[in-house]
Amino acid sequence: MTVDLSVDLCGVRLRTPVLAASGCFGFGREMAGWVDLAALGGIVTKSVSLEPRRGRPTPRMAETPSGMLNAIGLQNPGVEAFCAGDLKFLAGAGATVVASLVGRTPGEFGRLAERLDGEPGVALVEVNLSCPNVEHRGEVFATDPAAAAEVVQAVKRATSTPVLAKLTADVTDLVAVARAVVDAGADGLTLINTLLGMAVDTGRRRPRLAAVTGGLSGPAIRPVAVRCVWQVAQALPGVPIVGTGGVVTGEDAAEFLLVGATAVAVGTGSFINPRAVVEVADGLERYLADQGAGSPAELPALFKAER
Numbered sequence: 001m002t003v004d005l006s007v008d009l010c011g012v013r014l015r016t017p018v019l020a021a022s023g024c025f026g027f028g029r030e031m032a033g034w035v036d037l038a039a040l041g042g043i044v045t046k047s048v049s050l051e052p053r054r055g056r057p058t059p060r061m062a063e064t065p066s067g068m069l070n071a072i073g074l075q076n077p078g079v080e081a082f083c084a085g086d087l088k089f090l091a092g093a094g095a096t097v098v099a100s101l102v103g104r105t106p107g108e109f110g111r112l113a114e115r116l117d118g119e120p121g122v123a124l125v126e127v128n129l130s131c132p133n134v135e136h137r138g139e140v141f142a143t144d145p146a147a148a149a150e151v152v153q154a155v156k157r158a159t160s161t162p163v164l165a166k167l168t169a170d171v172t173d174l175v176a177v178a179r180a181v182v183d184a185g186a187d188g189l190t191l192i193n194t195l196l197g198m199a200v201d202t203g204r205r206r207p208r209l210a211a212v213t214g215g216l217s218g219p220a221i222r223p224v225a226v227r228c229v230w231q232v233a234q235a236l237p238g239v240p241i242v243g244t245g246g247v248v249t250g251e252d253a254a255e256f257l258l259v260g261a262t263a264v265a266v267g268t269g270s271f272i273n274p275r276a277v278v279e280v281a282d283g284l285e286r287y288l289a290d291q292g293a294g295s296p297a298e299l300p301a302l303f304k305a306e307r
């Protein structure tokens with residue numbers, strides 16, 4: 001059985017449905033010795049803001065059962081340094097680049113999208129909505145359908161590049177947020193960002209992270225992420241979804257594709273194995289062949305919702 005791994009994500013042809021997730025692959029430079037950047041489905045960059053950010057104090061990471069907590073604090077060099085250096089590097093390496101944007105107001109998101117519009121090498125834009133809205137008491141954009149939609153509208157007005165809205169599962173009604181951002185013009189969704197967590201160093205009787213709380217990622221969150229993709233795919237059929245959360249093997253990727261994702265992104269998996277993005281794609285190819293499927297797009301039709 002010959003398998004064609006390529007997929008269409010919001011009108012962009014990806015070589016494979018396996019991307020590197022934001023914040024877990026830097027801007028590709030450190031990983032170039034391990035993998036051929038051009039062979040990946042795509043690289044979602046670390047989220048980029050208008051101005052450089054130094055991030056949170058250390059310790060910023062803590063290992064937890066089947067996962068980890070992080071509170072990096074969106075450290076990044078700012079959009080000008082990104083365009084002058086990292087983006088040129090990635091484009092030169094032949095990578096399919098998904099530029100992740102982070103702002104403090106809808107206006108900041110719009111300015112970022114405008115700055116990147118027309119920059120050669122950006123295939124898609126991902127809007128990181130898991131950050132505080134400074135105009136609204138620091139409430140995370142993705143927890144409020146109206147605030148999330150306002151950001152997406154600002155970004156869509158400023159760019160002709162397809163836009164993915166990245167949502168959090170830390171909400172009561174994810175479908176309501178997903179519907180709001182799709183109505184606001186999002187071309188696709190990335191589900192999910194990390195889940196808010198906390199771990200305590202019992203010997204020292206203190207939080208393990210300097211920021212006290214942080215984002216939980218890795219295989220521990222995969223069932224939550226799969227559930228989110230399933231619920232949203234059922235409610236909004238036809239909306240492309242990038243499933244994210246605990247993908248470390250080809251079978252993990254297949255779980256997401258079976259329940260309706262178009263692609264997946266590997267985050268924490270790259271910290272365990274720098275070649276994870278490639279190996280997940282290889283594993284998925286073997287899985288598809290075993291299942292008699294010629295392409296990833298055939299998987300949802302093979303899924304049986306009843307046990």
Ligand SMILES: Cc1cc2nc3c(=O)[nH]c(=O)nc-3n(C[C@H](O)[C@H](O)[C@H](O)COP(=O)(O)O)c2cc1C
Nearest residue numbers: 021022023047070128192193217218245246267268
């Ligand atoms: C160290 C670290 C940094 C991250 N930085 C970002 C970021 O800058 N922007 C973003 O949208 N998501 C960020 N994420 C979230 C991941 O992109 C992903 O959504 C999440 O970790 C779940 O996937 P995983 O279980 O495969 O890691 C980060 C995750 C980790 C572990």
